[in-house]
Amino acid sequence: MELQMVKYEILARKLNYQFANPSLLTIACTHKSAGIKDNERLEFLGDAVLGCTISQMLFERYPDASExxxxxxKSHLVSKKSLSIVAEQIQLEHHILFNRKKTQKSPAVIANSLEAVFGAIFIDSNMHQASQVILNLYQPLLENIAIGSLKNPKNELQEKLQKNRHELPTYEIKCLSGDEHNLHFVATCILKSHNLLTEGFGKSKKAAEEDAARKMINQLNEHTA
Structure with missing residues (x-):
């Protein structure tokens, strides 16, 4: 137990936050598989704290950005992928208490635990302190974020159509060829309002749909040129 407390003290230093109630950090790092008081309620709270912090930061940092x-x-920054990257910076996975027989220390488990840590800091102090910790940890991600790089063709096509109050497209997927380790997919993007259809190809369903959406954007641009 003493060794465990030392580990949590090390984690607190990485967070650059001193807990008034250290047991909150212990709970935040306890997965439900451990069979003792777990971090699910703190995760629920931390998710809201993170969302509010990131929303306010983006609102202030990008005054000319659209909704x-x-x-x-925001979706990018609060995603499990981004949370996992932030958690890796502080080596959070080494501090999570869980039952190895019941679960694995997956990226999702680690990301959820980080949200619980944010919730614990909020309960231990206040919104301002929790936000400071979050923004400090997120600094490397914030420095590299760019709106253009986050837009995939499907999002771009949807925004283009919504802006002009047009019907949204539908997608159909089928496997084109290949074995289970080297599948190739074809996606059809159908835009009934414009009587247009495009086909996209890729090694995943997502890639094929994005290729079809990209081609649909090109077709729409040609029609309006």
Missing amino acids: GDLSLM
Whole structure:
């Protein structure tokens, strides 16, 4: 137990935050598989604290960004992938208490634990302190974020159509060829309002749909040129 407390003290230093109630950090790092008081409630709270912090930061940092662009950046920053990157910076995975027989220390488990840590800091102090910790940890990600790089063709096509109050496209997927380790997919993007259809190809369903959406954008641009 003493060794465990030392580990949590090390984690607190990495967070650059001193807990008034250290047991909150212990709970935040306890997965439900451990069979003791777990971090699910703190995760619920931390998710809200993170969302509010990121929303306010983006609102202030990008005064000319549209609501759609702000939402896109927020979705990227609060995603499990981004949370996992932030968690890796502080080596959070080494501090999570869980039952190896019941679960694995997956990226999702680690990301959820980080949200719980944010919730614990909020309960231990206040919104301002929690936001400071979050923004400090997120600094490397914030420095590299760019609206253009986050937009995939499907989002771009949807925004283009919504802006002009047009019907949204539908997508159909089928496997084109290949074995289970080297599949190739074809996606059809159908835009009934314009009587247009495009086909996209890729090694994943997502890639094929994005290729079809990209071709649909090109077709729409040609029609309006």
